[in-house]
């Protein structure tokens with residue numbers, strides 16, 4: 723799988739996600755600007771032992787990512803979506819795209835890719851708007867891998 727973080731802001735989240743990528747064999751794509759340096763202490767603390775295992779690529783924009791993978795199949799994971807993440811069939815080379823911690827994915831992107839936006843169901847509570855980014859990544863990634871029979875995993 724390919725895990726894409728668009729403009730991540732909190733280093734410990736990216737550290738946790740790097741660990742999820744390392745243990746699942748998923749590639750990590752970070753779309754700039756990042757809200758931290760990759761030397762950040764919290765980032766390293768959350769993912770240090772796993773950093774060397776990562777297949778990590780940096781992109782200057784989401785458009786650059788799309789250009790680099792013209793045949794890629796992209797799923798956009800956001801709280802406002804018509805369909806649940808469990809309604810989708812995932813392939814091994816699919817891209818799972820997640821938004822930044824404070825604002826999520828840009829509204830224009832969501833509108834232009836409506837049919838590819840999926841959400842993780844939550845209680846309908848105005849005071850609990852979303853999951854933590856790293857938890858959202860783990861939930862969708864493991865569903866995608868489950869559908870594929872957890873390839874090369876024991």
Ligand SMILES: C[S@@+](CC[C@H](N)C(=O)[O-])C[C@H]1O[C@@H](n2cnc3c(N)ncnc32)[C@H](O)[C@@H]1O
Nearest residue numbers: 799800801820821826827841842852853855858
């Ligand atoms: C902490 S959320 C913040 C954005 C959110 N739209 C908000 O209301 O503030 C950061 C990212 O986590 C993912 N996420 C968190 N909860 C989610 C959910 N229930 N369904 C889908 N994605 C979720 C999305 O990729 C989102 O862009």
